[in-house]
Amino acid sequence: MTVFLVIIALALLAVTGWQLSKIFELSKGPGADSTQIANDNDNRKQARYMLWFMIFLYVGMAYSFWKWSKLYLPEAASEHGSQVDTLMFISIAIIMIVQVLTQALLHWFAYKYQGKKGNKALFFADNDKLEFIWTIIPVITLAGLIIYGLFTWSDIMNIDEDSDPIVIEIYAKQFSWQARYAGEDNTLGKANVRFIEGRNNVGLDESDPYGDDDKITTELHLPVNKPVLFKFRSQDVLHSAYFPHFRAQMNVVPGMVTQFGFTPSITTAEMRDSEYMVDKVQTINEIRKENSEILRAEGEMPLDPYEFDYFIACNKICGEAHYNMQMKIVVETQEEYDAWLSEQATFGEFMEN
Amino acid sequence: MSALATAPAHDHHDDHGHHHKQTFITKYIFSTDHKMISKQYLITGIIMGIVGIMMSVLFRMQLAWPEESFAIFEALLGKWAPDGVMTPSIYLALVTIHGTIMVFFVLTAGLSGTFSNLLIPLQIGARDMASGFLNMLSYWLFFLSSVIMLSSLFIESGPANAGWTIYPPLSALPQAIGGSGLGMTLWLVSLAIFIASSLLGSLNYIVTVLNLRTKGMSMTRLPLTIWAFFVTAIIGVVSFPVLLSAALLLIMDRSFGTSFFLSDIYISGEVLSHQGGSPVLFEHLFWFLGHPEVYIVILPAMGIVSEVMATNARKPIFGYRAMVASILAIAFLSTIVWGHHMFVSGMNPFLGSVFTFTTLLIAIPSAVKAFNWITTLWKGNLQMNPAMLFSIGFVSTFITGGLTGIILGDSTLDINVHDTYFVIAHFHLVMGISAIYGLLAGVYHWFPKMYGRMMNKNLGYVHFWVTAVGAYGVFFPMHFIGLAGLPRRYYTNTAFPYFDDLADVNVIITVFALITAAVQVVFLWNFFASIFYGRKATQNPWNATTLEWTTPVEHIHGNWPGEIPSVYRWPYDYSKTNEDGEYVIKGQDFVPQNVPLQENEEELNH
Numbered sequence A: 001m002t003v004f005l006v007i008i009a010l011a012l013l014a015v016t017g018w019q020l021s022k023i024f025e026l027s028k029g030p031g032a033d034s035t036q037i038a039n040d041n042d043n044r045k046q047a048r049y050m051l052w053f054m055i056f057l058y059v060g061m062a063y064s065f066w067k068w069s070k071l072y073l074p075e076a077a078s079e080h081g082s083q084v085d086t087l088m089f090i091s092i093a094i095i096m097i098v099q100v101l102t103q104a105l106l107h108w109f110a111y112k113y114q115g116k117k118g119n120k121a122l123f124f125a126d127n128d129k130l131e132f133i134w135t136i137i138p139v140i141t142l143a144g145l146i147i148y149g150l151f152t153w154s155d156i157m158n159i160d161e162d163s164d165p166i167v168i169e170i171y172a173k174q175f176s177w178q179a180r181y182a183g184e185d186n187t188l189g190k191a192n193v194r195f196i197e198g199r200n201n202v203g204l205d206e207s208d209p210y211g212d213d214d215k216i217t218t219e220l221h222l223p224v225n226k227p228v229l230f231k232f233r234s235q236d237v238l239h240s241a242y243f244p245h246f247r248a249q250m251n252v253v254p255g256m257v258t259q260f261g262f263t264p265s266i267t268t269a270e271m272r273d274s275e276y277m278v279d280k281v282q283t284i285n286e287i288r289k290e291n292s293e294i295l296r297a298e299g300e301m302p303l304d305p306y307e308f309d310y311f312i313a314c315n316k317i318c319g320e321a322h323y324n325m326q327m328k329i330v331v332e333t334q335e336e337y338d339a340w341l342s343e344q345a346t347f348g349e350f351m352e353n
Numbered sequence B: 001m002s003a004l005a006t007a008p009a010h011d012h013h014d015d016h017g018h019h020h021k022q023t024f025i026t027k028y029i030f031s032t033d034h035k036m037i038s039k040q041y042l043i044t045g046i047i048m049g050i051v052g053i054m055m056s057v058l059f060r061m062q063l064a065w066p067e068e069s070f071a072i073f074e075a076l077l078g079k080w081a082p083d084g085v086m087t088p089s090i091y092l093a094l095v096t097i098h099g100t101i102m103v104f105f106v107l108t109a110g111l112s113g114t115f116s117n118l119l120i121p122l123q124i125g126a127r128d129m130a131s132g133f134l135n136m137l138s139y140w141l142f143f144l145s146s147v148i149m150l151s152s153l154f155i156e157s158g159p160a161n162a163g164w165t166i167y168p169p170l171s172a173l174p175q176a177i178g179g180s181g182l183g184m185t186l187w188l189v190s191l192a193i194f195i196a197s198s199l200l201g202s203l204n205y206i207v208t209v210l211n212l213r214t215k216g217m218s219m220t221r222l223p224l225t226i227w228a229f230f231v232t233a234i235i236g237v238v239s240f241p242v243l244l245s246a247a248l249l250l251i252m253d254r255s256f257g258t259s260f261f262l263s264d265i266y267i268s269g270e271v272l273s274h275q276g277g278s279p280v281l282f283e284h285l286f287w288f289l290g291h292p293e294v295y296i297v298i299l300p301a302m303g304i305v306s307e308v309m310a311t312n313a314r315k316p317i318f319g320y321r322a323m324v325a326s327i328l329a330i331a332f333l334s335t336i337v338w339g340h341h342m343f344v345s346g347m348n349p350f351l352g353s354v355f356t357f358t359t360l361l362i363a364i365p366s367a368v369k370a371f372n373w374i375t376t377l378w379k380g381n382l383q384m385n386p387a388m389l390f391s392i393g394f395v396s397t398f399i400t401g402g403l404t405g406i407i408l409g410d411s412t413l414d415i416n417v418h419d420t421y422f423v424i425a426h427f428h429l430v431m432g433i434s435a436i437y438g439l440l441a442g443v444y445h446w447f448p449k450m451y452g453r454m455m456n457k458n459l460g461y462v463h464f465w466v467t468a469v470g471a472y473g474v475f476f477p478m479h480f481i482g483l484a485g486l487p488r489r490y491y492t493n494t495a496f497p498y499f500d501d502l503a504d505v506n507v508i509i510t511v512f513a514l515i516t517a518a519v520q521v522v523f524l525w526n527f528f529a530s531i532f533y534g535r536k537a538t539q540n541p542w543n544a545t546t547l548e549w550t551t552p553v554e555h556i557h558g559n560w561p562g563e564i565p566s567v568y569r570w571p572y573d574y575s576k577t578n579e580d581g582e583y584v585i586k587g588q589d590f591v592p593q594n595v596p597l598q599e600n601e602e603e604l605n606h
């Protein structure tokens, strides 16, 4: 595939070069119009190219949507996520309609009104009615989008404390994530970077009794259909906890605690079994197999086959290994979750060992 | 209200017998003549543009073929590409300096500096800028800041690599990333000087437009270029000082132990003493400039496009007053939307709602402008000069890129596309490519005014079409990988097997980028060869109405050999006819601004 594309690129470059040399000769040739100002002939030709360009644009857009729409993330794995997706699809539909119409007008006019000697342009400087119409249409459309957007936004961002969410701290540092569960008391113990010492690597205040039963892990497990409230803390620079599959993201800011809450709604197992994911993983594994063959031929280690897992990716530039700051997320049933959690050591136990 | 607000022309220059002796140095180097300064800006901008685009080619190659070895990496990056494999740290440095150079050095100084300098005096009918000396100083400060920025590429610890937004703490702590040592110091010094340069320039533009308009040139008779440059300068004066203060506070945090932006940090095994600062404060300060900055970049391009489009459509720009009003509305709104870059920064969600509201408001004047340009083409007599093609291309990319702003400006949707390739696609189309098209349209259109020669149109056509196809080829597919959740500023995506199926899209993007970058050589050739060998230009090659075309082709100090022309009409009397359907001036489809109202001509109030 890659080689193929490179060949196409080189071929295109060669064609360009050849065309250039031709044009260059033409532009020097005797009798050629050398004012360097567009004449009727240029106007006709360039106008025609405008039409071709419009076709290129539409074919390109159609092709992109046809080929790459499937790259859009799978069905949202959180409760609020489907609202986000609905708004996203409405917005994409609206902007694509506007895009198709305005680009058509632009390029069609550019073609239609190509200049010709003797033609007269219309002196058309103003029209209040037209301008009113195309001010009011965006106003109404945008008002609709704003209202929908704002309701959803406040839904997502205002965390309902009465729903008794599980509180989990997400702790970021160059270049890894940790999760801290609040334990039996569902209250996180106090923490600050100034307490970091030895094994206490997230800076828990050892004198705070609430911290004793906290559990610190390097994988994030979540029970399905239970609201979770994340509290984010960073020990060094800005990071951003990006949960693409849950339509959630929040920056992690040293010196302050930020938060984001959502309710996971699809377990890892269910997601792996979804048609979307089966397809995607299959494609990915084919690609990996191909790449492995190349690697093997070069005497290097082949790639492992891939199995889907949710993840947090760091999405705020945070240093050299920013591109590889990730944590696995497992969404599971309540029983599985309880079982997993009970195996994790509490902070108190951890410090004693 | 057209002819009322006329400022007197300053005619102290009119006795133009005394020519100062010009040496090579005063003429070409420390020149105070706005036309020469404009060329200096343009050439410097072009050189910076070459560097910036080369960088994007290099990091695009890394993205398409991650961690592969290329001889060109080894040749250009030296120790930063051992065995020809780019390192993560230089990848981030290339991205950072690419962004910085393109936004500030090419599209702020290169675009606004070139054309404000060239056109403000020429189009308003002034002998020169209000202060030639400050103008010269402004250019040389810009030059100095360019040299410092480029010199940071050669230092031992590497150039700044915390992203062009230089968010602390990353940009404040050399322990966090290598480029935040001397590299970041040079970056900050360079930008501080750049801001000083920009402020001097802007103040000069504002004063010149307000005070030095020729007789009859009321504000409502200003070409839209001048309106755009004027308002751009005002936005610059309002917002650049805020960036300067952010930079100064950051310098203090870095070097003098203050804690404006730093708090509770544990790094390389120790706790830093900084306490109480907030990185979010920096984000507010940065984007208070940063967002207006994108309009500082795009407004001059809009002005140029309006002017070029009217001239080549042989039609008045549609809705002159609406165009001016929307420039003003955009300028005002641009100062209250910065928070849309910070929806998930941890700031109060209520603020997010406010910024969503103001952001979507700014879409309205932008939409009005797009419709007005399209209507300007309607029933025109379009002269397809290269400048016109780039103007049409501008409207196309501005619409495509602007529409996705509706998604990013909506806080709900931004949660999931913030800092992904969707953002890269959006701002490159709406700001990067569009502004570059505006710049190129300006160069093709005013080249005869700058150098007295014509650029080759056929090379211009090739340049345009390959660029137009290539730019969409690069940036349209990026939307899709962004919607797939691919974060930006990743050295490679191979750490996430989940993204493996995006690899071939990345290859396609890079192939288009290589082609697009390559075809810019055609432009460079055309530009530099035409300076020396281009066909000699006539005085008014595009049959335009504005005053710059009433000056002689050979540049003279003071612009007009005799008296400064007076102005009797607005700048868009193209194809204006009398009641009998005849052109106002028989056989000529345009009436220059310095031509008095003709007999039985009706003055229209626009």
Ligand code: HEM
Pocket: B053, B056, B057, B060, B095, B096, B098, B099, B100, B102, B103, B107, B162, B163, B164, B165, B424, B428, B431, B432, B433, B436, B474, B488, B489, B490, B513, B516, B517
């Ligand atoms: C051949 C043309 C160009 C290509 C292929 C290109 C490509 C890119 C890519 C892929 C990135 C994102 C890298 C990453 O986040 O990992 C980027 C960043 C950026 N580009 Fe370009 N670009 C081009 C021209 C421009 C222009 C004309 C501008 C002018 C506004 C521009 C401004 C920026 C900025 C501001 C950034 C952000 C830098 C940062 O993340 O710190 N680029 N470019």
Ligand SMILES: [Cu+2]
Pocket: A173, A174, A175, A238, A239, A240, A314, A315, A316, A317, A318, A322, A325
């Ligand atoms: Cu990170």
Ligand SMILES: [Cu+2]
Pocket: B290, B291, B292, B294, B337, B338, B340, B341
């Ligand atoms: Cu903005």
